[in-house]
Amino acid sequence: MRILKLATIAFFLLAWGARAQAPAGSPFILKPLGQNVWAAIDDARGDAGANAGFVIGDDGVAVIDTFENAAAARQMLAEIHKLTKLPVKFVINTHYHLDHVAGNGVFAEAGAVVFAQRNVRTWIHTENRKFFGKEINPEQKALVEGLTAPEAVYEGGSVELYLGARRIVVRYYPGHTGGDSVVEIPDAQVVFCGDLFWRKTLPNLIDASAGKWLETLAKLGSVHPSATFVPGHGDVGNAGDVAGFAQYLEGLRQMVAAELRQEKKGAAVVEAVLPQLKARYGTWGYFEEFAKSNIMDMEAELRGEKKTQQPAEAP
Numbered sequence: 544m545r546i547l548k549l550a551t552i553a554f555f556l557l558a559w560g561a562r563a564q565a566p567a568g569s570p571f572i573l574k575p576l577g578q579n580v581w582a583a584i585d586d587a588r589g590d591a592g593a594n595a596g597f598v599i600g601d602d603g604v605a606v607i608d609t610f611e612n613a614a615a616a617r618q619m620l621a622e623i624h625k626l627t628k629l630p631v632k633f634v635i636n637t638h639y640h641l642d643h644v645a646g647n648g649v650f651a652e653a654g655a656v657v658f659a660q661r662n663v664r665t666w667i668h669t670e671n672r673k674f675f676g677k678e679i680n681p682e683q684k685a686l687v688e689g690l691t692a693p694e695a696v697y698e699g700g701s702v703e704l705y706l707g708a709r710r711i712v713v714r715y716y717p718g719h720t721g722g723d724s725v726v727e728i729p730d731a732q733v734v735f736c737g738d739l740f741w742r743k744t745l746p747n748l749i750d751a752s753a754g755k756w757l758e759t760l761a762k763l764g765s766v767h768p769s770a771t772f773v774p775g776h777g778d779v780g781n782a783g784d785v786a787g788f789a790q791y792l793e794g795l796r797q798m799v800a801a802e803l804r805q806e807k808k809g810a811a812v813v814e815a816v817l818p819q820l821k822a823r824y825g826t827w828g829y830f831e832e833f834a835k836s837n838i839m840d841m842e843a844e845l846r847g848e849k850k851t852q853q854p855a856e857a858p
C-alpha cells in the first residue's frame with residue numbers, strides 16, 4: 544500500500560516476524576498452505592502492497608491477485624517457475640483496488656486470462672484514480688489507465704475454473720467494494736478472501752457497506768469452519784481470525800452508533816470513538832492510517848449517507 548500512502552507499517556509486520564522468513568530481495572513471503580497452494584504475504588515494508596497467492600493444478604497455475612506493482616508480480620511469476628513448468632492459465636482479481644491488480648499485465652503477457660467480477664472491468668480504470676487524490680499527476684493517471692482489465696467476467700453467484708481435475712470456485716460476496724470475489728480451493732480447504740478479510744489489520748472502508756460485509760463474514764466462517772483463510776492484508780488465518788475481524792466491524796458500528804444516539808456528529812464522533820477503538824485495536828495493523836476514516840465511514844453508513852460504488856453498465 545505504498546502508493547496509498549501507507550508506508551509506516553513496518554513496526555507491526557516486524558511484530559509478527561515476517562521479515563525473518565523473507566528471502567533477500569523478495570517483496571513478499573511465500574507460505575506453503577499444502578497441496579501446492581501458496582500464499583504470498585506482503586513483506587514488512589509493504590513492498591508488494593497487498594497479499595496474493597497461487598495454486599498449481601494438473602495442467603496449469605491459477606494466480607490470485609497481482610500486488611501493487613509489476614516488480615512484485617514478476618517476482619511471483621519467477622517463484623512459480625521455480626516450482627513448476629506449467630503455464631499460468633488464470634489470474635483471478637479479488638476486487639479492483641490498485642494494490643491487488645497492478646501486476647495483471649505481467650501474467651497476461653505470459654498468456655494468462657484475467658478473470659474477475661464484472662464491476663472490476665470498469666472500476667479498475669475509473670475508481671482507482673481516487674487513491675491518488677485530487678492532485679493525481681499524469682504518470683499516475685497513465686498508470687491507472689494502463690492497468691490490464693479482466694477479459695473474462697461473471698456477474699454474481701459462483702463460477703468454477705479447472706486446472707485439469709483441480710477445481711477452483713470463485714464466489715461473489717458483497718460488503719467491501721460491491722465487486723469482490725472469494726476464491727475457494729476445496730481440495731486443500733483454502734479460501735483466498737482478498738480484502739473481505741483483514742487479519743489483525745484495520746480495513747479500508749472507502750467503498751464498504753459494513754452491514755452487508757458482516758453478513759458475508761458470518762457466512763464465510765460458517766461455510767468453511769476449518770479452512771485456512773488468506774486475507775488481503777495481514778498474515779494467514781483461520782475462521783477464528785475471520786470472526787475477530789467481524790468483531791472489529793461490529794464493535795466499530797456499535798461505538799459509532801452510541802455516539803450518534805447522543806446526537807454527536809463529525810469530529811465529535813471521532814473524538815469520542817478513537818480512544819475506545821485504540822484501547823481495543825491499537826495494536827492492529829494500519830491503526831494510525833485507517834482508524835479515523837473508519838469512524839467517519841461508519842458514521843456516513845449509519846446515517847445512510849455513505850457513497851458506495853454503483854454497479855457499472857455492462858462494458
Ligand SMILES: [Zn+2]
Pocket residue numbers: 593640642643738775776
Ligand atoms: Zn488491499
